Amino acid sequence: MSNCTSPPLPILLVDDEVLWTRSLARMLERSGGYGNLLTCHDSREVMGILARQAVSLVLLDLTMPHLPGDDLLATIAQEFPDIPVIILTGRDQVDMAVKCMKRGAFDYFVKTVEEERLLAGVQRAIRMQQLQRENQVLKTRLGREDLKCPAAFSAILTGDRQMESLFHYLETISPTSQPVLITGESGVGKELFARAVHEVGRPGKPWVGLNVAGLDDNIFADTLFGHSRGAFTGADRERAGLVEQARGGTLFLDEIGDLSLNSQVKLLRLLQEGEYYPVGSDRPKRSGARIVMATNVDLAARQASGAFRKDLYYRLRTHQIHIAPLRERSDDISLLLHLFLEEAAAEFGKKKPTSPPELSVLLATHPFPGNIRELRAMVFEAVSHHQGGVLSTQTFRMAMGLAPSSAGALSLAPGASGGPDGISYGDRLPTLTQGAIILVEEAMRRAQGNQTIAAGMLGISRPALSKRLRNQRQ
Numbered sequence: 447m448s449n450c451t452s453p454p455l456p457i458l459l460v461d462d463e464v465l466w467t468r469s470l471a472r473m474l475e476r477s478g479g480y481g482n483l484l485t486c487h488d489s490r491e492v493m494g495i496l497a498r499q500a501v502s503l504v505l506l507d508l509t510m511p512h513l514p515g516d517d518l519l520a521t522i523a524q525e526f527p528d529i530p531v532i533i534l535t536g537r538d539q540v541d542m543a544v545k546c547m548k549r550g551a552f553d554y555f556v557k558t559v560e561e562e563r564l565l566a567g568v569q570r571a572i573r574m575q576q577l578q579r580e581n582q583v584l585k586t587r588l589g590r591e592d593l594k595c596p597a598a599f600s601a602i603l604t605g606d607r608q609m610e611s612l613f614h615y616l617e618t619i620s621p622t623s624q625p626v627l628i629t630g631e632s633g634v635g636k637e638l639f640a641r642a643v644h645e646v647g648r649p650g651k652p653w654v655g656l657n658v659a660g661l662d663d664n665i666f667a668d669t670l671f672g673h674s675r676g677a678f679t680g681a682d683r684e685r686a687g688l689v690e691q692a693r694g695g696t697l698f699l700d701e702i703g704d705l706s707l708n709s710q711v712k713l714l715r716l717l718q719e720g721e722y723y724p725v726g727s728d729r730p731k732r733s734g735a736r737i738v739m740a741t742n743v744d745l746a747a748r749q750a751s752g753a754f755r756k757d758l759y760y761r762l763r764t765h766q767i768h769i770a771p772l773r774e775r776s777d778d779i780s781l782l783l784h785l786f787l788e789e790a791a792a793e794f795g796k797k798k799p800t801s802p803p804e805l806s807v808l809l810a811t812h813p814f815p816g817n818i819r820e821l822r823a824m825v826f827e828a829v830s831h832h833q834g835g836v837l838s839t840q841t842f843r844m845a846m847g848l849a850p851s852s853a854g855a856l857s858l859a860p861g862a863s864g865g866p867d868g869i870s871y872g873d874r875l876p877t878l879t880q881g882a883i884i885l886v887e888e889a890m891r892r893a894q895g896n897q898t899i900a901a902g903m904l905g906i907s908r909p910a911l912s913k914r915l916r917n918q919r920q
Contacts, residue, residue, distance in 0.1 A: 455500050456482040457568070460492055460515075461507035461534070466557070470505065470534075478565050479720070479732040489513040496526055503552075503571050508535035508542070516546055523550030528578055530571040569719070576622065577764070593617055598645035602638050603785055606775040612639070612767050619765045620647030625717050627762040628740040630769030633819030636740040637700065639769060643738050644696040651695030654688045654735075659701035663708040668725050670712075677726020689722055692735035702762075703743035707755065714758045772814045772821065779821065780806040786822050787837075790829035799829060799837035808839060808899050811892045812846045848902060886914055 457480055461467045467485050474480040484501065486492055489510045496504075504522060508515035515533060522531055530552035535542070543554040552574070553567045593599065599613050619626065620643050628636045637655070644653050658666060672687030688697060705713065716722050717737065721730040739762065748754035772778065783806060791798040814820050828841040876884060885904060893900035901911040 455502040456484045457572075458484045458486060458492070458495065458501045458504045460486045460489060460504060460510075460518075462487050462489070462510045463507070466507075473561055474565070474568070477561055478568065480568070489515065489518050492518055493521060493525070496522065496529070501529060502575055503568065504529060504531045505568070506531055506533055508533055508546070516542070516549060519546060519551055520549045528575065530575050532567055532571060576624070595646045598642045598649075602635060602642065603781050604775065604778050605781060606770070606778055608770060609775065609778075612769070613642070615767060616643050617646050619643075622647070622765075623736060624764045625737045625739065625762065627764075627766040628738065628769065629745070629766065630740075630742065631771045631815075631817055632742045633817030634769040634771060635818055636742075636769060637698065639767065640696075640698045640738045640740060644698075644736070648695050648736060652692050652735075653696050653698070654692040655698040655700065656688055657700040658709070659704040661705075661709070663706055663712075664725075666705070666709045667712060670716075671722045671724045671731075673725035674727040677724075681726065684724075687722075687724065689716070689733050689735055690731070694734050695736070697735040697737050699737065699739045701741055702739045703741035703745055703748060703754065707753075710755045710758050714755065714761060717758075717761055772817045773812075776810040779809050782818060782821055783809065783825065786825035787829065789822075790826045793826070794829055796829065796832065797834075799832050800835070802836050802839060804896050804899055805837070805839055805842065807894045807896045808842060808846075808902075810894065811899065811903065843902070882914070883918055886911070886918065890915075 457474065459467050459470055461470070464487055467487065471483050471485065474483065484495065484499070486495060490512050492504075492506075492513075495501075506515050506519060506522075515535075519531055519533065522529060527550070531550065533543075533546045533551045533554045534557055535554070536557050538556045546554050552571045555564050555567060593613055594617060598617070602609070602613075604610065616626075616639065626640075626643055628639050630636050640655075641653070644651075656669065661669065668685075668687070670687045670689055672685045672690060673681050675681060675684045699713075702713070712722070716733060720733050722733060723730055745754055745759055745762070749756055749759040772782075783801060787798055787801060790796075809821070809824075816823070824842055824845045827845065828837060831841055832838070875881075886900070889900040889903045890897075893903065897908050897911055897915075901908045904911065906914075
């Protein structure tokens with residue numbers, strides 16, 4: 447028997463014909479890569495085997511002595527409803543096929559059917575059973591307060607409840623073999639989440655990452671799948687691709703939304719069939735890597751426009767998480783600010799600067815299109831200029847597009863973005879006096895009551911803002 451253990455639970459072959467069972471087992475191992483097989487030649491022993499051993503699938507002969515396959519099918523469906531059963535028979539009988547499907551069979555094949563059709567049916571049944579098991583695990587695990595592997599998420603600093611719920615979800619799906627799609631804007635930390643999937647599900651195993659943006663079809667295939675000797679000019683020896691290098695571990699593909707349609711076909715085959723062809727070879731290889739992908743583009747929109755394959759799009763949605771942008775979890779800004787201050791101080795050989803109280807509030811008014819990466823760059827730039835004492839906010843203000851006004855306050859620099867949600871009006875515009883009141887109220891809301899920051903956003907001095915606030919209260 448092969449050392450292959452895919453799927454994790456064995457496939458049970460039930461047939462009284464020993465030679466046929468051996469032939470079927472060889473086909474499953476040779477063409478499908480399934481080496482984890484059990485055989486049974488007496489239908490009366492099947493229920494005892496299932497009581498002792500969990501299995502992924504039962505391949506059941508219809509015509510057997512002692513206990514016919516259709517009767518055994520009904521018993522399996524009643525006592526082990528989660529186990530898919532594929533019926534195999536030597537005769538093509540439509541009425542019997544309908545009867546078996548009604549009794550709970552997953553599929554029905556004639557023994558003389560082509561190997562590819564039977565193998566595709568086996569793959570579908572195993573995939574369905576794996577998804578059912580994963581869903582059951584999700585029901586029992588989601589909502590738990592504790593994490594089994596908190597260290598796997600230690601690199602992700604957050605106090606946001608929605609972010610922490612992603613930890614629980616990823617911890618739940620990490621041990622499975624299904625691909626994971628991580629979406630989110632540039633700079634939100636998609637690779638950190640991908641590494642967390644790896645650390646929980648396959649710790650100590652290989653981690654291989656690749657940014658596929660800009661790769662043409664040939665380079666994509668050669669990089670991922672490798673090539674055989676003589677595949678092209680200069681290929682003087684066989685070379686293993688990243689899929690082979692990641693065997694047993696995790697293959698992380700970043701920016702998969704930028705793949706060409708031809709490369710998408712190759713990725714779909716890898717995900718769907720679990721196999722690939724090295725460049726220049728006509729012999730497929732089985733993949734032993736867990737595949738995690740990330741993108742910052744809207745795949746639904748690309749799929750609707752025809753730039754992304756529909757079948758691949760739905761295949762990627764098996765396990766998907768979306769990481770919220772930093773502007774939607776502003777409470778994390780203060781945590782990340784202090785982390786990056788420590789890192790920057792260590793890099794520049796300085797004492798960690800004291801952060802002014804208003805800095806976190808100021809940063810919370812910024813939309814952060816570059817997310818965590820942008821905040822980190824801001825902090826490192828500010829610390830590089832820091833000479834001692836309390837950290838100046840001037841570098842942050844400049845990075846946010848705020849420039850000193852003639853009055854010494856701050857105004858929005860030309861072309862800078864003031865935030866994702868501006869003030870809007872109905873059909874009737876407010877008067878200038880009403881508009882000024884609205885702007886002051888909005889500035890105070892964004893500045894969380896900090897008059898210095900609100901004045902800077904409005905381009906006036908703090909005394910002028912205080913006077914306006916007093917007048918508005920009267």
